[in-house]
Amino acid sequence: MAGWRYQAVDASGRALTGMVEATSETAARAMVRDLGLLPTQVSAQPRAGTKAPGLSLPGFGGRVSARSLAAATRQLSTMIGSDIRIEEAVRIVGQEHENQPIGPILMEVASSIVEGQSFAAALERHPRVFPEYFRASIAAGEQSGRLSEVLAHLTDFVAAREKAGRKIQLALLYPALLAGVSLLMITLLLVYVVPDIVKVFVSRGAALPLLTRALIGLSGAVQSFGLPLLVFMALLGFGWNRWLAVPANARAFARFRLNTPPFRGFTRQLNAARFAGSLATLVRSDVPLVDALRAAAAVTPNAYVRERALYATQRVREGASLRRALSEAEVFPRMLLAVVASGEQSGRLGPGLERAAADLEQDLEQLVTALVALVEPAVLLVMGGVVLLMVLAILMPIINLNNLAGL
Known part of the structure; x- marks a missing residue:
């Protein structure tokens, strides 16, 4: 069925707009009348997940943000x-969200529920919008x-997750902008300033210091090979993405990041926090433990951690305790294992996982703050040092020329 956007008026004469899903315009008008509205205009709309003709700019529409999902979930809960x-x-x-990507999707979900499907089954039709833990x-x-x-x-969980992700992005934004x-x-200086100097x-015939000759060589290389280098880097990035598209390669790189400094601490903390938070929400929602583990594993960012979490899911299905299964996975911190063991013994696994997830998120935030505090001065020192060397390379011949003129 196609989506149809309608304009209608209610019994009081108030103008309304919305979306319905129907097989034809006639059926769409009938559905609008069934809502107690008088349709004035009905037009076909592309289904969610399909692209309309024209340009589609990355990051501008078509993708449901975590903030939109959190807002919609809060309103549904109320x-x-x-x-x-x-x-x-x-x-x-x-x-309410008709001007956002999530609006038409929710209208399709509502139409599916009216047709007799359950809420969860209607959400299953949009797996890229509603994560597995959400649907479960x-x-x-x-x-x-x-x-x-x-x-x-x-x-609470979606809002907290969105807030944590936004904090990390904002924290890393300044160092990235500074480096860029x-x-x-530096590139503009090498291309436009250094050649004139x-x-x-050369016109003075002065003997140039080693640092100046190195700068001239670097400037010439940038002018001659800058564009080919950019093309090479673009091709290298494309090839890297294609290499990572192979599941075995993605798992190998994910395992490398999980076990190799300096990525190890941040990667383990991030994945443990995401896994514990998702599992806590599912357990508190009375989702069966095996299903909860599978859903929590599905939203874990690191491919290798995800694979080990699925292994733990299989071990629990075979009868092992959750604490033992997670311990055998060998990717989760000891604190989380201790909380799980205590929760299993006391029968309060959900609250325990929530506290563990909160602690892991707090530790992650402190780690991000410390990393940013180190990255910012490091970028300033490196870039400042490069600029200082360029200035010295330019000033040293000028000083030598002045000294020769004085003699």
């Missing part, structure tokens, strides 16, 4: 907790009759 029917709540939230939690909430509580847990601007300035030195 309305379903207020005893509003699921399909009506999803439709209202979809209309919704399914468990529907089965247990605690959907509003599950949505409340999901709201510094490289651009070289002409002055």
